[in-house]
Amino acid sequence: MSDALKKLSGLGVSIWLDDISRERLRTGNLEQLVKEKNVVGVTSNPTIFAKALSKGDAYDGQVRDLTVRGVDVEEAARAITTYDIRWAADVLRPVYDRTEGLDGRVSIEVDPRLARETERTVAEARALWWMVDRPNLFIKIPATEEGLPAITAALAEGISVNVTLIFSLERYGKVIDAYFAGLEQARANGHDLSKIESVASFFVSRVDTEIDKRLDKIGSDAAKELRSKAGLANARLAYALYEEKFGTDRWARLRDAGARPQRPLWASTGVKDPNLSPTLYVDGLVADGVVNTMPEATLEAEAEKGDPTGDTVTTKYDDARAVMQGLKDVGVDYDDVVRVLEDEGVEKFEVSWKELLDTITAELKDKAAKA
Template identity: 75%
Template sequence: MSEILKSLSEQGVSIWLDDISRERLRSGNLATLVREKSVVGVTSNPTIFASALSKGDAYAEQLHDLKIRGVDVGEAVRAITTYDIRWACDVLRPVYDASGGVDGRVSIEVDPRLARDTERTIAEARALWWLVDRPNLFIKIPATLEGLPAITACLAEGISVNVTLIFSLERYRAVMDAWLAGLEQAAAKGRNLSGIESVASFFVSRVDTEVDKRLEKIGTDKAKSLRGKAAVANARLAFAAYEEVMAGSRWEALRAAGARPQRPLWASTGTKNPDYPDTLYVDELITRGTVNTMPEKTLNAVADHGTVRPDTVRGAYEEAWDTMAALKEVGIDYDDVVRVLEDEGVEKFEASWNDLLQTVDGELKKA
């Protein structure tokens, strides 16, 4: 057992792995990470699946059967990915049971090409929920404007949702509003609110990547001194917004009816700039009631030399606001930054999905 990861978990941070593969599942590696590295959840995306499919022979038998059946590539992708997600849900079921349904969660993403289509997103979420058929599943829905009503509709039906691709504080508030509305509708239908879980995935490192690029272009000493500070400040202010909502009357009414919080989840926490500490987006975002989903490289770095302090978020709101003010002062347009990041995020998700389709198509031809 990693003592550092154990300490992080004891500080109230749920450690999730941002990776999945059939080889990881069949070798027992995921179960080992649960046992030895405090991993209590898993997130996936098309890039992760494409990478898994391109390595080894873990998918050979299923690909052979899918080829014989003559299924199209879309159906093959769905069959392959839901199989792995279902298996991971079963591996994590003891964690789910032990945590009363809070952790032990596994996320699968709706087809990102539907990110701007509300009705098709809802239909896809229903299909995935039915196909995997596990209570510890999360359906990942992007926080686009079109995704917001889909989030509400799915939660109202009792589908647990991982809201992904959140960059801006304004959009995060809209996500929380969509979540509250979904729970309110679920309550009106007489659903058991305690069984509906949600997390809101607030992306971290990509903010620094975009802001740092702009700071370099500005080029002043003041601008350069702000590199590597925007992402953490943005995430801390997101948590401040979360605390405001949790203190509100809408949440109090839902909590009294048995609902549970939509936990903030720190996503994209692998450090992309080699000049920054490789545990930066873990060490600086420690606070109770959050999730940090890490690539295995980051997980191992934290296990080896992460710095766990009691709380690195709640006492830092003023500093975060000062950072955002300084960024504005040197010429950083926050609204434009988050708009670009959302647009690029959707485009990257779509490109990853197309890569996955091509990978599966190629593997089917070789099967």
């Protein structure tokens, strides 16, 4: 294992892989990454599944069976994606057992077309929880306004949740409140709080992409000085909010009842600007008790070039506040930025889901024609 990855884990960062595919599973690559790269979790999303299905022949046998059975494309999508998630969960089960349920987790997202529909999101979360039937599963629910009550409802039923698509500090605060409310209801419902886990996926690089575009348009020297600093600053202030919220009496009561903190998860950690260091959103966001989910290219870059030297979050709060004030001073509208990013995030996942369904439809038709 690389020294950088060892150091990163030793500093309290759980290394997760932001990718999954049938090919990765059947070749033993995921198991290899667990052993050699200290990977202790996996996240997925519609884009990842659409990409995986479009390459190679790993899914041919299952698609052929689904064709013979005459299932519709929606059922086929669930069958294909949950198969991979169950397999990955089984690969990571030893990690789950070793860490007493903290890591060894695999995430699957609810249908992104439901992001603005609370009741249907909860129903989908229940269905996926039942279909995968693994204790080390996370159901991913987006942190839209409509998603917040769905997060609470799922947790209240004992379903572990990965809250995704968080961009703003204000929304993150509501996510934590939704977590607390879910645990309080779960306790009232008789659930063992120690068995319920959650992470809150705070997106990083997309913030820089959107804000840098606006800074370039402003064009002043002050604006140029702020390029590629907002993503780290926003995430660091999210951790400050995490420390604040999990230092309250409300949390203390839940902790005393057996609950674990909802860990911050740094998502979208692959750099979009080739001029930036590929490890910027890894080495720049080191703090105890966080998760960093990385695309494979970022994982490899950290293994080869990473230099995690210590806490780069709590020691940078003043710098982060200065960056956010600087953005306001040059005319960047933070509230508009995060609103645009959430809308784009939901739309992108909807487009990827459609691509996944279109790919499955084409595969089903192809197998039917050859039957």
